Structures are given as structure tokens and as C-alpha cells.
Amino acid sequence: MTFKTKLLAATLLATTAAPAWAEEVKIGVPSWTGAQAIAHVLGEIVTSRIGGEVEYVPGNNATIFQAMDQGEGDIDVHPDVWLPNQEAFTNEYVDGKGTVTLSSNPYQGNQGFCVSQDFAAAMDITDIADLGRPDVAAAMDSDGNGLGEMWIGAPGWASANVNEVKVRDYGLLDFIEPIRAEEAVKTARIKDSIAKGEGYAFYCYEPHAVWFMFDVVMLTEPAYDPEKYVMYQPSDDPDWYENSMVASKDALKDVQIAWSNSLVERSPAIAEFFQNFALDASDVSSLAFEISANGRDPSEVAAEWVAANSDRVDAMLGL
Numbered sequence: 001m002t003f004k005t006k007l008l009a010a011t012l013l014a015t016t017a018a019p020a021w022a023e024e025v026k027i028g029v030p031s032w033t034g035a036q037a038i039a040h041v042l043g044e045i046v047t048s049r050i051g052g053e054v055e056y057v058p059g060n061n062a063t064i065f066q067a068m069d070q071g072e073g074d075i076d077v078h079p080d081v082w083l084p085n086q087e088a089f090t091n092e093y094v095d096g097k098g099t100v101t102l103s104s105n106p107y108q109g110n111q112g113f114c115v116s117q118d119f120a121a122a123m124d125i126t127d128i129a130d131l132g133r134p135d136v137a138a139a140m141d142s143d144g145n146g147l148g149e150m151w152i153g154a155p156g157w158a159s160a161n162v163n164e165v166k167v168r169d170y171g172l173l174d175f176i177e178p179i180r181a182e183e184a185v186k187t188a189r190i191k192d193s194i195a196k197g198e199g200y201a202f203y204c205y206e207p208h209a210v211w212f213m214f215d216v217v218m219l220t221e222p223a224y225d226p227e228k229y230v231m232y233q234p235s236d237d238p239d240w241y242e243n244s245m246v247a248s249k250d251a252l253k254d255v256q257i258a259w260s261n262s263l264v265e266r267s268p269a270i271a272e273f274f275q276n277f278a279l280d281a282s283d284v285s286s287l288a289f290e291i292s293a294n295g296r297d298p299s300e301v302a303a304e305w306v307a308a309n310s311d312r313v314d315a316m317l318g319l
Contacts, residue, residue, distance in 0.1 A: 081258045
């Protein structure tokens with residue numbers, strides 16, 4: 001091989017082995033497992049299929065939206081925006097300031113209250129009102145205080161505030177004690193109650209790993225009625241509990257990703273991929289199950305999902 005041929009070969013290798021610059025993105029990672037799963041699926045596609053660089057940045061909703069609004073690349077994308085739960089942020093940054101883009105490919109989220117299939121069958125429980133029956137409440141009373149325990153969410157969750165109002169407005173406070181605790185406590189209690197044949201009720205939602213971990217059923221509630229669903233959060237009203245009234249099921253949620261508009265100029269291929277990104281609730285539940293129930297690394301689970309769904313990923317990339 002002549003020197004000229006060697007030089008040409010080296011030049012071709014250098015130009016094909018890597019792009020002149022790699023697009024990059026910083027992905028916000030909220031605390032809940034579904035968001036962690038989606039964040040790593042986004043990151044895996046960016047790195048393995050686009051050839052970009054990814055950094056995962058833990059943060060809560062407020063932190064992530066503020067960083068996307070600033071547009072400086074500190075955090076570029078929120079992987080799991082629940083609406084209307086996070087509507088205060090989308091109203092401000094998507095509709096108001098116009099600094100953040102919301103995906104047009106949502107999956108559907110559903111929120112309610114669950115019991116195990118065995119407990120439902122044994123006590124003939126189908127509706128939230130059944131938790132107010134004295135025999136059901138007694139079967140859920142593990143500490144002997146005369147009230148059945150029901151987990152309503154983790155401390156700091158907006159949904160836990162909603163559920164606390166619901167327990168009151170469904171007329172259950174004389175029978176049910178609403179419990180706030182970290183989600184790991186709830187999961188352990190579900191497992192223990194099923195093993196011991198005890199009663200237990202808990203806030204549940206889809207997508208979530210719980211549907212793959214245990215045989216559970218969501219109870220029916222009065223159909224969503226905006227006139228019976230007037231909810232104020234503590235940030236809206238210091239007297240939120242007294243001034244709220246929630247006596248119907250939550251509306252079904254639209255859940256999607258959101259990203260900083262500045263990403264379009266900084267990393268256009270990644271921004272274009274985000275426009276086409278789409279998962280469904282079953283995808284997220286199964287990913288969350290592998291992470292939370294089987295204790296697997298989110299990056300490993302995401303890589304497996306991308307490899308097993310190459311046709312869907314191709315479609316997201318416009319191939």
C-alpha cells in the first residue's frame with residue numbers, strides 16, 4: 001500500500017468512525033420508576049442509534065421545568081409529564097413562555113385505588129364505597145385502632161393530597177385511616193398482606209410495576225365529574241384541604257415527554273427524535289417492573305427494550 005493510499009484509508013476511517021461533533025442531551029430523571037425507565041429508553045436510543053452523548057440528571061418537576069425554560073443545557077428533557085397533574089408547569093413554560101415543547105404522542109395514565117384480587121373476591125369488593133363497610137374496614141385494620149389502613153401516596157406527592165380529600169369526600173374517614181409513606185413501604189405491605197391473607201387498600205396507577213408484581217384490581221369510583229372535582233394544592237391555597245372537594249374519579253391522564261426549545265438548535269437530530277417518540281402504558285409498566293421488582297439496572301433494561309423493539313425505534317427515527 002502506497003503512502004497516498006494509506007493516507008486516504010486513514011482519512012476515511014477518521015471521518016466514518018465518528019461524526020465531527022456528537023449531539024448531546026441531558027435527561028432529567030424524576031424519582032418514580034416509570035420516569036426512570038423512560039429516561040433510560042430515551043438515552044439508549046440517543047446513544048446507540050443516533051450516536052449522541054447523554055447525561056442523566058436527577059431532579060423534581062420544578063427543577064426540570066425551570067432548567068428546560070432557561071435553555072442552557074443543564075437539563076433538556078422531562079421524560080414523564082403527567083397532565084393535568086403537572087399542568088401548572090406546562091401552563092407556564094409551554095403555553096405561557098413558549099420555551100418548552102410538549103410531545104403530541106402521549107400514553108394514557110389511569111389513577112385509582114386497588115386491593116388484591118384475593119381480598120376483593122373474599123370480601124366482595126368492587127367499588128371504593130365497599131371500603132366503608134364495617135366488615136371490610138375491620139379486615140384492613142392491622143394495628144387494632146378500629147380503622148382500616150389505606151396508603152394514599154408518598155409524602156410530597158400532589159396525588160396524595162388529592163387522595164386525602166377523596167377519602168373524606170367519599171365518606172370513608174369513619175372507617176379508613178389514610179396513610180402516607182414511601183412507595184417501598186406500600187410495596188412491602190402489599191406483599192405481606194397477600195402472604196398473610198389480610199386486607200389492604202392502596203393508591204394505584206397505570207403504568208406501574210405493581211400490575212406485574214401482584215394480582216391486584218382497581219376499584220370503581222363515581223365517573224369523573226369536573227363539578228365534583230375541585231382541588232387546590234398547598235401551593236395554591238394554605239387552606240387547600242378545607243377548600244377542596246373531590247368526590248369523583250380522576251380524569252384519565254395524558255402522559256408524555258417535554259423538552260427545551262433550545263435543543264432544536266443545539267441537537268436537532270435528538271429534538272426530531274423526541275417529536276416522534278412514543279410508548280404505551282404497558283411498555284412503561286413492564287420496564288418499571290424489571291427495574292423495581294427485579295432490581296435491574298435501568299440502562300440494561302432500556303438496552304434490552306430497544307433491541308427487542310427495533311422496528312418501533314426505526315419508526316421513531318423516521319427510518
